[in-house]
Amino acid sequence: MDRSRFADLIRAHHRGLVAYATTLVKSESAGRDLVQDSCVAAWRSLDKFDVSRDFSTWMRGIVRNKWREHCRRHSREVHLDEDELSRLEHVFQPAADDNGLFARLAECRSKLPEAMAETVRLVYDEGRTSDEAAELMNASAAALRKRLERARDALRECMSREA
Numbered sequence: 001m002d003r004s005r006f007a008d009l010i011r012a013h014h015r016g017l018v019a020y021a022t023t024l025v026k027s028e029s030a031g032r033d034l035v036q037d038s039c040v041a042a043w044r045s046l047d048k049f050d051v052s053r054d055f056s057t058w059m060r061g062i063v064r065n066k067w068r069e070h071c072r073r074h075s076r077e078v079h080l081d082e083d084e085l086s087r088l089e090h091v092f093q094p095a096a097d098d099n100g101l102f103a104r105l106a107e108c109r110s111k112l113p114e115a116m117a118e119t120v121r122l123v124y125d126e127g128r129t130s131d132e133a134a135e136l137m138n139a140s141a142a143a144l145r146k147r148l149e150r151a152r153d154a155l156r157e158c159m160s161r162e163a
Contacts, residue, residue: 017035017059020092024088025067120155
């Protein structure tokens with residue numbers, strides 16, 4: 001696999017990998033760091049990748065291994081047991097109808113009030129910090145974080161109804 005193809009695959013799977021890693025470490029910034037470390041490790045091990053296998057599954061395995069390294073370095077943090085890890089793997093496993101999931105999420109996002117939708121867009125789509133997003137929206141960082149929490153709750157509820 002060449003560098004261009006690898007970059008295309010990483011771009012295509014980046015959001016899902018960050019979501020997976022963030023779920024594991026319970027921190028978006030630590031999740032992004034895990035994904036970045038995983039991408040470097042994947043690039044270095046690219047010759048070991050079996051092209052007949054699913055790239056996303058391979059990358060999640062690397063993220064999971066990087067997470068285990070992270071847990072060893074941060075042993076005071078709460079760890080997930082193997083059952084929880086397997087459940088998460090199932091949740092993030094690409095399904096035959098992966099587009100259906102994202103279509104449902106897009107539909108649920110379209111139902112959010114404008115301020116919540118803008119908050120979600122700034123933080124998740126553009127990757128801005130809560131302080132940056134708060135400044136752009138002329139709100140306090142605390143108010144923006146509360147709005148984001150409410151938006152996530154609304155999306156979670158909508159997705160569970162749509163499932």
